[in-house]
Amino acid sequence: MRGRKNWRRRFVWILFCAVLLTIFGAGVGIAAEKQLKAGFVYVGPVGDYGWSHAHDAGRKYAEKQLPWLKTVYIESVAEADSARIIDRFIQEEKCDVVFTTSFGYMDDTIKAGAKYPDKHFMHCSGFKQAKNVGTYFADLYQTYYLNGLMAGGLTKSNKIGYVAAFPIPELVRHINAFALGIKAVNPKAEVHVRWTYAWYGPDKAREAAEALIAEGCDALAFTEDTPAVIEVGQEHTEKGKQIYTFSHYSPMQPYGKDSVVSGQLVDWGVMYEKILKDLYEGTWKSDDQWWLVAEKAAILGGSFSEPINPKFADELKAVTVKTKDFKALSVYDLIFKRYEQMKKGSDVFDPYMGPISDNTGMLQIKAGEKASKGELLSIMYYADNVVGSIPK
Amino acid sequence: MLHFKVSDREQISAIGTFLTLVLALTAGMVVIGLIFLLCGVNPFFAFKKIFSGSFGSVFGFKETITKAIPLILIGGGLALAFKAKFWNIGAESQLLMGAIFGTWVGLHWGPVLPSPVIVPLMFVAGFIGGALWGLIPAILKIRFAINEVISTLMLNYICAEFLILLIVGPWKSKKKFGFPYTDDLPDSAILSLLPGSRIHTATLILAVVAVVVLAIVIYKTRFGYEVRVIGENPDAAKYAGIDFTRTTLLIMAISGGMAGLAGIGEVAGIHHYLSYPDSISSGYGFTAIIVAWLAKLNPLYVIFSGIFFSGILVGGDAIQISLGLPAATVDVFNGTLLFFLIMGDFFTKNKIRVLSGERA
Structure with a gap:
């Protein structure tokens, strides 16, 4: 009898342990499905029609793609306040990673990296990194080059305008890429630049666009966060004077359906998805993520559905251009050939392939050499078909 | 009817x-x-979030104090001007001018002077910058009877454009990849922070001392009496032989100067270099108007109303993040x-x- 009782007791114990193990195991199972929380700091309102809007669209995309991701965001954060917001994201919201999406947040992001060594930080558009702080950027210069090919083919006056916010390397890089594209098709055309000193300044952008048109420009590209330049182009076009414009950052074609030829679009979503996945899987390392057309972060078009407004397709097909690698072909075909090359990688084709001289006659990039990333990040000269000089 | x-x-x-x-x-x-x-x-939930976000945690409270510093300084100065019914809406640009003057001193003499010399010098320069900018609308009012609401408001834009001119032009740093910022202030010109926070102690002490002194001036001195009389009854002030010109100039020099102190305090304590106007100030000059009103134009109460409104600003982050x-x-x-x-x-x-x- 005794043995039997022992056996029963043992059985109960085994059962008990089994139940315990199951519960514990399930607990471990739940814990293994870990979550990641990401905080996003935006410099403008998410309702702007440019930068912050595009980042927020990227955040939403990533959240949809990644079931284990939770995000929080805050808009219109002045540079001075970023340290406080980062602290709040880490301490109060318990974020694992914080994305700071303005150049001005750079120093505060680096400081936060040192303050919270077990958290991760990603700073957009900066150049400082640390063990747990990476940088990332989606650059549009290649698509500006493709827009330049179009502008060069379409212009009648051989004067092309560019409305630009601030004289910083990013914008100079855009202007030059645009100018190099124009030059590839139309060596006689020149580029005129107007600075507005505002990322969001519809009034100033409008004024600058009007001034450029008055000067004789019939094609306009820009880098600032409003569709003002496009609206001006559309108004003139409706009055009978065709002005070709190129949308920037967001799909602005609806603002100028008779004026917008194409433009540059950005997709932060694919980039955020990749970065967050790396962080989640532990394969993240601190470096500079610099995404171009090949990574699908930069997209050609004034709307996501068509790279070139069909209204201008015939005009572009009618212009022939001679190139070294493709012989003679229409500008329209050249654009798509170059776009395909860019999709393969910037070593297949890049606008910044030498020889490139500045507009004072100095050789900046030697024949057969491609501008390094460092050179592109600090570029502060005008290509030789841009008029004037960069404000010092 | x-x-x-x-x-x-x-x-x-x-x-x-x-x-x-x-x-x-x-x-x-x-x-x-x-x-x-x-x-x-739910409004109760929102209020709870705002105030627990700013006063309910150590982290939030430290930030509340940090943001209260410029609000107290400017609010004190505005209380003085509003007491005399001089509607100074231009504290925003007086702050910027103080930042410009102070930064110039810091950048030029910071590398050669030790901290105990350069920091007071920068604050003096900041005060002078704000005071000079505050004197312009005062002179316009005295000399040409130009409404100070308009002139102080408009001067905000002029000063903001002037600051942009400096940072994209002659003062632009050569070390910042072409971005429109000035060089960093040298280490000797940077204010030390209360450990674990962003509270720049020097400016905090300065702010509290300044408003206490200002309260004494307003309620215990002859000048303060004149200010109050001008505000309550300008005709009576004239008959009593109060020098309207002198008093108005002094009021605006002090009011602008206090905003100037806030400006250089922000640069030397938080930013360490000059950049865009809205980044240097984040609207303190306007928020301080409400701070002064809530304090019933008593500089002493400005300390509390400054902390209160700073709390709302800081708590605002919390409701934005958690309530969307x-x-x-x-x-x-x-x-x-x-x-x-x-x-x-x-x-x-x-x-x-x-x-x-x-x-x-």
Whole structure:
């Protein structure tokens, strides 16, 4: 009898342990499905029609793609306040990673990296990194080059305008890429630049666009966060004077359906998805993520559905251009050939392939050499078909 | 027919003033609560979030104090100007001018002078910068009778453009990849922070001392008396032989100077270099207007109202992040409170009688 009782007791114990193990195991199972929380700091309102809007669209995309991701965001954060917001994201919201999406947040992001060594930080558009702080950027210069090919083919006056916010390397890089594209098709055309000193300044952008048109420009590209330049182009076009414009950052074609030829679009979503996945899987390392057309972060078009407004397709097909690698072909075909090359990688084709001289006659990039990333990040000269000089 | 008759109250009791203040704040909160409701957010939850976000945690409180520093300095100066009914709406640019002057001193002499010399020098320069910029509308008013609301407001834009001119032009750093920022201030010119926070102690102490001194000046000195008389009855002031020109100039020098101190404090304590105007100030010059009103234009109370509004700004982050409300919520909050505070002020100073029948 005794043995039997022992056996029963043992059985109960085994059962008990089994139940315990199951519960514990399930607990471990739940814990293994870990979550990641990401905080996003935006410099403008998410309702702007440019930068912050595009980042927020990227955040939403990533959240949809990644079931284990939770995000929080805050808009219109002045540079001075970023340290406080980062602290709040880490301490109060318990974020694992914080994305700071303005150049001005750079120093505060680096400081936060040192303050919270077990958290991760990603700073957009900066150049400082640390063990747990990476940088990332989606650059549009290649698509500006493709827009330049179009502008060069379409212009009648051989004067092309560019409305630009601030004289910083990013914008100079855009202007030059645009100018190099124009030059590839139309060596006689020149580029005129107007600075507005505002990322969001519809009034100033409008004024600058009007001034450029008055000067004789019939094609306009820009880098600032409003569709003002496009609206001006559309108004003139409706009055009978065709002005070709190129949308920037967001799909602005609806603002100028008779004026917008194409433009540059950005997709932060694919980039955020990749970065967050790396962080989640532990394969993240601190470096500079610099995404171009090949990574699908930069997209050609004034709307996501068509790279070139069909209204201008015939005009572009009618212009022939001679190139070294493709012989003679229409500008329209050249654009798509170059776009395909860019999709393969910037070593297949890049606008910044030498020889490139500045507009004072100095050789900046030697024949057969491609501008390094460092050179592109600090570029502060005008290509030789841009008029004037960069404000010092 | 109903109509209203507005007349001055002969007697304004302290208790009445206090009750109006409480009533105005409550009414403001109720309206803000309704706005929260319209946004689909439980107002009690939102208020709890705001105040626990700014006062409820050590982290939040440290940030509240950090943001209160410029608000106290500017609010104190504005209280003085508003006491004399000089409507200084230009603290925003007086702050920037102080930042410009102070930064210039820091950048030029910082590398050669030790910290105990350069820091006071920068604050003196900041005060002078703000004071000079504040004197312009005062002179315009005295000499050409130009409305100071317009001139101080417009000078904000001029100063902001001037700052941009400096940072994209002659003062632009060569070390910042072409971005429109000045060089960093040298280490000796940077204010030390309270460990584990962003509170720049020197400016905090300066702010508290300044408003205490200002309170003494307003209520205990002859100059303060003159300021109050000019504000309450300019004609009487004239007959009493009060020098309107001299007093107005002094008021605006002090009011602008205090904003200038806030400006250099922000640069030397937080930013360490000059950049875009809205980044240097984040609207302190305007928020401080409400701070001064809530303090009933008493510089001493500005300490509390400054911390209160700073709390709303800091708590605003919390409701934005956790409730997903837009950033403009905080502006709506502040604007609504100011509206009710000024309305309360009107009812304190005036007696309103509802009359029926024919207009007399």
